[in-house]
Amino acid sequence: MDLFALTAHEILELLANGKVLPDEVETSVRGRINAVNPRTNAFIRTYQENKTPANAMPIPIGIKDNICVKGRPVTCASAILKDFCPPYDAAVIEKIKASGGVILGSLNMDEFAFGSSTESSSKGIVHNPWDLERVPGGSSGGSAAAVAAGEAIWALGSDTGGSIRQPASFCGVVGLKPTYGRVSRYGLVAFGSSLDQIGPITRDVTDCARLLSIISGFDRRDSTSVDLPVPDYALGLRRDVRGLRIGIPKEYFIGGIEPAVEKAVRAAVEFFRKEGAVIKDISLPHTEYAVATYYIVATAEASSNLARFDGVEYGLRVLPDKPRKTGIVDMYEETRARGFGDEAKRRIMLGTYVLSAGYYDAYYLRALKARTLIKNDLDKAFTDCDIILSPTAPTTAFKIGEKTSDPLSMYLSDIFTIPANLAGIPAISLPCGFDAGGLPIGMQLMGAPFAEEKLLSTAYAYEQANGWHSRKAQL
Amino acid sequence: MITNDTVKYIASLSRLHIDDADLSRFGGELQNILQYVDKLSELDVSNVPPTSHVFRVENVFREDTILPSLSPVEAFSFAIESHDGHYKVPKVIE
């Protein structure tokens, strides 16, 4: 039995019955990393953390490289952080450690989570375990690839515009972006602070519920954290979908979607209809403005969030060569020029531009208002539906290099995932089929704020009846 | 229109050194994206309030009580350069 291929809940059952020991699980997973990571490049680094004594759930977990683990490097897959080791644990890491979780190491990602393919990493691109010529999606491409490849039982990702859900979709795993404020951002290296959430990437919905229960909860150190009790999400999974109102937004089924994706998602709709759910055609009229809105808001925040990487305190410092070497400003400019990749530079400049004098109203302020319209669309839809169902991404995993020359086309691959971040609502991606080439297809369920339980039980009903999650990538 | 001068200005605001050879490439890419996001000008937002925080959470405070600071070892564990209990950087005023 390959322990690395099991889900966390399966492993916990074996552990509870005394059939395996925690160390055996860890050894199996680490062995798998050694075996396949050279091909996936999902992990940037692995390390051995001290075991916590209360090892209630000793599940090997991978951590996206933008979440702080005390005394371990965190680089956001960027050269600019060099070998920076934070002197503190992120709130979610405290919770993982308290649960007995076994932290395996740091997972690859797009530099600073800027991307949808994990090709902008300074630590090399990540390969999709289903087809090594293809991208795993992004920005949490390392997290999704590791879970799909058996390199981690489960993983943490972060989602600013779809960075958990789109790679989950591309890698045939489950990924959930919680409601904004459900999970503390303390210790997550910020990209778009008003959009970022940490969330689970797992092999099935049950694990997703369990990991979400571990990492959720109020945190006084994050002012935007919401003080609401955390249910045991795994306990609420078995719920009938009869009578559930599922909205199908017409704006999510327009040109640009691959036929196989549309077919699989429509089939899922039919499944729910047969199970007694009420299917409603709905309209989210401002959907077409979501990408534009997002790229203004997210880059504006990012341009400011990334200002701290300046070569003063920590990380990389590069002094320019003699002729230009004059002082601190030159050190800033040279450090940042060498430390950031092109996509980071583009986003920093775009964000700087939309906030600069004379452009603030035309771009940034207008985007904040468009955000209101997009959020209002969704708020209104949820007065009438429990769930909104759509594809997670318009396509399956694309070829490495296919979109790198055209930043805008890359941005548009996040078109279905971005609205949930703009509106702060929870959304899950789960496998709903495969295309002709055997690449996984994902569907997205969005819910009202703090409706994670409903998302998970709906996803669970689908997963158990259709079983797509049991198909594994062959490596 | 994003001219090379605009790219230079934005890059200097962002404290990014951009080689002259790359100015027009970045300019073109920014131009493309800005053209796309200009889509928002189609919207009538005159009576729409802006959303800077997605939920109306308000009044989150901490009490004025002292918490432990980092130890000197921790505080300098990641320092690029330090001298005599200070972080050290190239001279600011020359």
Added chain:
Amino acid sequence: MDFETVIGLEVHLQLNTATKIFCGCRNDFGLEANTCVCPVCLGLPGSLPVLNRQVLFSGMKVGLALNCAINTFVKFDRKNYYYPDLPKGYQISQFDFPIAKNGFLPVITGGQERRIGITRAHLEEDAGKLIHDDRTNATLVDYNRTGTPLVEIVSEPDMRSAQEAYDYLTALKLTLQYLNVSDCDMEKGSLRCDANVSIRPRGESKLGTKTELKNMNSFSAIRRAIDHEVASQARTILSGKPVVQQTLLWNEEKGMTIPMRSKEQAHDYRYFPEPDLVPFTLTEEQIDAVRRALPELPYARLRRLIGQYGISEYDGTILVGDKLAADFFETAAAMKVDIKKLCNWMNGPLMKELNDRRCRIPGLKLTPQDLVALINRVEDGTISNLAAKDVLSDIVETGKDPNIVIREKGLAQVSDDAQLETIVDEVIRENPQVVEQIRSGKASAAGFLVGLAMKKMHGKANPKILNTAIQRRIANV
């Protein structure tokens, strides 16, 4: 050409909260470098700010004391710029919804009362400290000060001379001291001030081009810097050149200004709402509660002291200038004492004791009761004014009851009639010629006898009583 000077001031005030504005590090001055820092105030990746409740309340106090309207909706914004003392590359500040706006401060200047407008007061975080180290030819950074809570108080361009600016700052500092929200110590940097200065031909309503003056470390330096800048702008205009809008650093030793480098001046701060902090709403009830809890402020107190005790504006201003002195005065004034005498004693001999010791009232062991007792011993003739000053010097150090000191030092004026009569008899007997002069009508000669008698009594006599006794005795003989 006759110019009018226009001055607006920006004052940065460090609040004396126990902890920093967004983290639990100690908010203290003079600690070893980089010993009160944490991931939040070092701006480490992943750290997040949470507002110190006390900071918002101190900000409200300052706003209300400056007669401002308090915004019921308050938010924070990021001000983006790069400097090594600013670890995040942005300063968390307030842009469009500051804690307070549209206020004024009454200032007595040039013998007149003026209201200097307060544009706004907003909350923000302080930056770290840079030390330019010539030995290593590098800059050293201490982040202890990063995250110290600040209130920035921006005045209207309402001041018309360097002296007015000085008087405004003095009144402002006093008001802030009464609030007890800051130690207001310019030497420690807990109160800092930048000045915006322009001039225009008198009668012109349009403002001239302004320059911003920085790096002044005392109120008198501010006055000097402004005077210097006004003269410099006038020279520029008179020579037919335009004033250049720029930031100037004041050099106190050389008494001149140096322009900041243009690279550091080109600012586009790109303010936007701080996503990591939520907005704050204040209710009218909360604002009213803070307003009610405000102490009586110096200007109001001055007006009341004048009205209630009939003291002069001059005396009142001195008393109010030190809240603790004014408190002392009022406690004493509630006792049985001549208010005018009390006032004179406080602003005279007591002030001298304070100045001699370079301390304030709590540094002395003097109670209001004892000062009143001392004044009343002079009034009832027990001791002379001169002796009383001597007693005061003693009791401010020892805290002893003045009556005991008078007795111990034997300073009480002799009121024993028998002893007094004996002495008077003596001087009359020993100075027959003088007595003759007095009898023949030269009354002033009596002073000579009084002096002699006083000498014999080692100064412990009341000259009035002596005089009366001598006159009576001569008349009776």
